[in-house]
Amino acid sequence: MTNNGANSKYVKKRNRITVLNLIKEHGPIGRQELAQITGLTPPAITGIIRELLELGLVHEDGYGESRGGRRPVKLTFNSKAGYVIGVEVTRGETTVGVADLMNDPTDIARYPLDMSEPAAGLASLAELLRRIMNDEGKQGRSFVGVGIAFPGLVQAKTGTVQRSVNLGPAWRSYPLQEKLEDVLGLPVFIENNSNACVLAERWFGGGVCCRDLVYVNLGEGISAGVILDDRIVQGFQGYAGEIGHIVIDESGPQCNCGNHGCLEALCSVPALIKQARRDLPGLADGDPLKARWQSSGDIELADLLAVAQPGTYANALLSRAVHWIGRAVAAVINLYNPEAVFLGGQLAGAMARFEPILRDAVAAHAFPEIASATRIAFSALGEYPGVIGACALALKGLLHLPEARLLDAHLE
Template structure:
């Protein structure tokens, strides 16, 4: 008997989440249409919709045209019925924000949090989360979860960060999900930052119509998130997409991973900034970036990007050089996974056309001709904030796939 009751409750929850997802994907829909789409009885649909309206997830929005009987009541998803937080963490900067269930941002802020020590860094992040919730004035019960996008190897079964060279040596087997959940009391969902960004691009970016695509993250590191047949490609443990650790020069500089001459050690943002500050001393005095270097004593990635489209300047040549070599990694993705689209994001993507032109030229040279011919390569519409939106997308995806009791376990009626 206990098993029968348990199974009945599970069916109720699954039916409820199925109906909610259908309503969410339609602008407006009627109870009659829901019954046809789900195969559930009109009585069952009536009970489920009653629950969802009572929970605030669904609102009744006017009436439709009658086909002879009573006019159907239009149902709509209520995106303000709940909220999620999202955070993308890097070594020294964290992007934190809050969005509604249609990913409309209420807050989007940058914090200078040192993540070198994961316990201290995550504690500081938790403090900012609490401040943001208080400032929002939103009832805590309406905060349904928080997504975290982290660089490094994130185990897909435990959501433990196994190793993250770009965050520091202390990020080894760090239980980020467990730790942050214990401090905040919020349901936490952790994903590799490039995987999260790929999910965001596919869910509500330029990649909506591309079920086989890749997102290339160009920031403190270089990595890729891959969507295959509409789902994230994880591999055995979830460690796919580490194209930044393709060795392109065995005599090159030491990489955080321990190898020499990795793509990331030569052309990720920190490497480009080091290269510019070392080389500008010998460069043409009339160059605009050289003038900034002389005035400030050093240049930043923002300075490089601001001058990247000045043809024949040092910044232009540096960005084109980076694009050419990054294009080799992108070509490898195309040769192995055969995507229909590639989207370039992260800080370096803000260099725009000078980066994209060089990268495309390299891809054309290094990828298999028949595979590259149909591939669309574009700059991501979300650019450096794609990781943040990806963190939000990870949380929302988990919510609407039944990963959180807040959406499933409230019993309001005897609906089936």
């Protein structure tokens, strides 16, 4: 037995979101053109446009050329009809930005939130987002959704965080989306941070012309977001892309996941700093990294990069890490045959000088016929790819089927 009511509601949503996206992508555009493209009748188009005008999602914007009779009224998408919040959660801080419906992000800022414990983290995050929404609301901005790029295993369909080895052991099967929606009263969309970044790369970065691409996120953790045939690869449980837990060296250090010698335990930013701190006492007194350590009492990634000249400990440490990352990129190329692989994250931004090492490792370990057709590039999304990706997640859930939740309240 079919549910005709549910089917009718879905068709109504599909038609309206299709027309809205056509105006968004091709506007200014007239009603007759929309009818021709969609196959909907002119009266149906007229009714849909009337609703979209009433909602403020589109507006009439001048006239087209007449082909006999009255000049057609052109329609354009109102990108300021609503705003989304993009959130990138990391171990030490949470970065938040606001974007309009064309994902033009503004007001991006970092906040020192402790997200190691779910309930307390939820309360802190909700308080922060309410404050931002209130401040932005004073400027006349109305919010329609929230996107979150989250580190760890995320079931995107339910918004459940299954596990986050980077945030801590307390994150187990936590329904973050449901709880945050209850608090904020807005649609919330959650994805693994690398999936958010690959979506941003596909829509707004170097992958705008690619239907098959991979984004390798090199930061506090290491993971990959994969798009094949223009769809994010989720995997059976939604956890695809955890390349940071490929074992590189079985005798290597223990990873937060419990294994030994994972790529993440060897090459992530925290792993590199931890290794350097462990090795510092044994370095020769003339080593520039040791000199920095003795002067400041500690080191960070910036210190490693500043002194990584040929013949130094820092150069050897980073060169080895880049080689291992190159081997992982080769594995990704062999597995997915992507058109392009983009490297992003905190470490990627500092890897340009080591690019020959990366490419040599890829050439040595990737299948030649596959690798020769794959473009490898550093992401040009800038400092906040996670926030751009989180905003993109919200827009995807609001403006694209099957969810298209922007119109839900108006289709009841």
